[in-house]
Amino acid sequence: MKYDQIPSKLFTKNRKNFMAKMKPKSVAVFNSNDIYPISADSTMPFQQARDIFYLTGADQEETILVLFPDAPNKEHCEMLFVRETNDHIAVWEGEKLTKEKATEVSGIKSVFWLKEFDKIFFEVMTQAERVYFNTNEHYRQSVETETREDRFIKTTKDKFPAHSWERSNPILQRLRSVKDKIEIDLIQTACNITEKGFKRILNFVKPGVWEYEIEAEFMHEFLRNRSRGFAYTPIVGSGNNANVLHYVVNNQQCKKGDLILLDVGAEYANYSSDMTRTIPVGGKFSKRQREVYDAVKRVKDDATKMLVPGNYWKEYHEEVGKLMTKELLGLKLLDKADVKNEDPNWPAYKKYFMHGTSHHMGLDTHDYGILWEKMTEDMVFTVEPGIYIPAEGFGVRLEDDVVIQKKGEPFNLMRNIPIEAEEIEELMNK
Template identity: 75%
Template sequence: MKYDLIDRNLFIKNRKNFMAKMKPSSLAVFNSNDIYPVSADSTLPFAQHRDIFYLSGVDQEESVLVLFPDAPKEKHREILFLKETNEHIAVWEGEKLTKEAALKTSGIKTVYWLQDMEKIMFEIMTQCDTVYINTNEHYRANVETETREDRFTKWLKDKYPAHSVARSNPILQRLRSVKDQIELDLIQNACTITEKAFRRVLKFTKPGVWEYNIEAEFMHEFLNNRSKGFAYTPIIGSGNNANVLHYIENNQQCKAGDLILIDAGAEYANYASDMTRTIPVSGRYNDRQKAVYNAVNRVKDAATKMLVPGTLWEQYHIEVGKLMTSELLGLGLIDKADVQNENPDWPAYKKYFMHGTSHHMGLDTHDYGILTEPMQANMVFTVEPGIYIPDEGFGIRLEDDVVIQEKGEPFNLMRNIPIEIEEIEDIMNG
């Protein structure tokens, strides 16, 4: 890992909060992700399962966390099972967590090697009635691969069929959606790294560069600032590519007069940032581009003010739709007849703004959060309206990451990232 050691009090607090929600006489199990093979002896870079990371800070493969608050033996109330390290592994794969390092990282005193897991699990399973399994219930989840968590759940249910089974995910969805100050600081760091990269890109961009050249400039700055890289696959869409919402090829040349929609953010310590800016290849916006840009920016600013405790996600999007409808009327993209005759399930504004405005953000770019429950202070949301006009050859989206406050407007974690037309033009032409 490249990032600085995180204060283990975060993970101690997260476990305490999770265990407070568990049923009496129950235990919960969390597995790390697999290292996924590519072919031959190649593998994808390891990415830790966010839930075990959230509860322990452990950032390596073949790790298991067990929480058993009512365990008869105090030492079994929090247990880590880790891949045993030795000198051979240290030489060939790099240093893995020792029991001492695991305590320093997580605050968990009881650490066993994985080969002891079945024996220890048998002992503690005889002492509990319910076991929490960790299924992926995120509203965007679409998992085709059997995970290590899935395999463990099959094994557990097969070996202990008489135990009641409960779900960890509803607890985690609520806990993870409200951020601790330590987490907010980590997300702020990711946003600050993104800012450095974006300023670099503004000075770099000119007619003739390729979309992947811009992607490379981001990556250079990310790695130089202790980030592993992009928090998600970046979109660098010039010209009409901006109108493809998930355009990720990034393989076209940027032409004079065009705009480039850049949706990119650094990760830091597994925490995401999520930024979108739309910049002119030639360093200046034309009048039509300015008009659309300012319309998007006004929607973003007005939508941001709605993100307060008690706001309901679904109602918020209805209100943002009204703002966007007004702006599209002003731009002449829709008329009053379009609005009067619109389908309530697909309003007129959706022709030019077809995606949602905000999603939870944190350890995952599309982070945990139950969308039917009111927003709370210390939740982090993106705000990302857009207007996409294929007939005119450009699309504009602007996106910041904000923290909901107990009182007043949200705190913008991207407040220092240039967004106003004049500042972007000044930097590009400076």
């Protein structure tokens, strides 16, 4: 891995918190991701399943975590199963986790080779009454591929039909949504790398440059700062491309007078950053572009102040909608009749701002978090309002990542990334 090793005390704490929520005489199992094939002998780059990483720090394929707090054999309370390594694997694939290294990374003392799993798991299941399965219940999930976790659930239900089943996800949703200081520091590192990428392209962008060249400049800076690359598929949308919310082809030439919407974030140690900036290709905003930019910035600043403990996600978005409606009236994109006659299920402002303002962020860019429960201290949210005007050929979105504080306004992890229009123009024209 490119990143520095994360202190194992984080994963020890995470497991302790998870096991404290388990019912008596229960066992919980977590599987690594598969390595997915492309064709012939080609595969996609491996990325670890975030839940097992959250609980172990083991960033390797063919890994299984078993938690059994009430195990009669205390060696079975926490078990990590890893792929057995040897000299041949070391030559062809590089270093893999030894038992000793797996303990160092995860803090788990009982480490076994994967070939021992079936025998030990059968013994554990004769002593347990229920199994916690790890299903993907994120509100945005739309996964059709059968995962290693899915196959394990099917097999286990066939082998042990008399056991009771429980769900790990509700526990993880609550635990993962509140970040440890170590996690916040890792997200800050990802944001710092994103900052370096953004400052790099401010000196690079000029009329005639291609969107994919800007993407390449970001990737160069990310890789040279120990990131694996983008935390999500980057959006580099110039001109009207900014009005396509998930524009990712990044294959058009940037023209003088256009704006470029950059929705780009680096990952670090599997943790995400998520930044959006909108900049002028020629280094100067037009009067109209600046009016819209400033309106979006005001909404972002006021929305940020509402991310405090005790608030609810739904009500927060309703209040942001009111802020945006006011700005759109000021820009003469809406009039009073539009607002008076609006559909409550699709307010008038949605014509120009059709997505949400904030989502949880962490190990996943759209991270875990139960939306109908109160916001709490140490949750990390994005703040990303936008105004999209296809008729005028441009769109503006601005986005920072912030940490909810016990008191006062959230802490901005992207505080050092230029966002003021004057600063962006100054840096682009140096």
